[in-house]
Amino acid sequence: MRRALADYNQTIVRDGIPRLVLGIGIHRGPVVAGVIGTAELVEYGVVGGTVNLASRVEGLTRVHGADILITAAVRSALDGRFRLRALPAVQVKGVPEPLVTFAVEGADDAESRGAQGPPGAGMK
Numbered sequence: 812m813r814r815a816l817a818d819y820n821q822t823i824v825r826d827g828i829p830r831l832v833l834g835i836g837i838h839r840g841p842v843v844a845g846v847i848g849t850a851e852l853v854e855y856g857v858v859g860g861t862v863n864l865a866s867r868v869e870g871l872t873r874v875h876g877a878d879i880l881i882t883a884a885v886r887s888a889l890d891g892r893f894r895l896r897a898l899p900a901v902q903v904k905g906v907p908e909p910l911v912t913f914a915v916e917g918a919d920d921a922e923s924r925g926a927q928g929p930p931g932a933g934m935k
Contacts, residue, residue: 813878836868838882860905867903868912874901877914885913892919 812833820830840861848854868880875898886895894916900909 833878834869834872835879836865836870836872837880837885838865838868839884839888840864863905864903864910867905867910871898871901871903871910871912875912875914879915880912881915883911883913893917894919 842857895913
């Protein structure tokens, strides 16, 4: 996504359009998932506290100036190839304790090395 956005931004900046930025918040945990709607308009969706916290984490991308943030729950499930930077804890709505998040700075495998772009690519 970072590489695709960087490529797209090169195109739109040439046309005088401001570049786009990306903000992704990732959390993991239980959700309620299902199909909702009518026969004409059917959508699959997820709801619950996990989804709400992921949304709050996405909002923190602007606070921390990072394009992809994850929670400690996600960090604990990752293997060692991901380069993460711990960020200061922030109080978020619906969570009693300040929330620690981690900026995803890249990954150390061949596929993602090409996708990272230059240092700071996609950062706000």
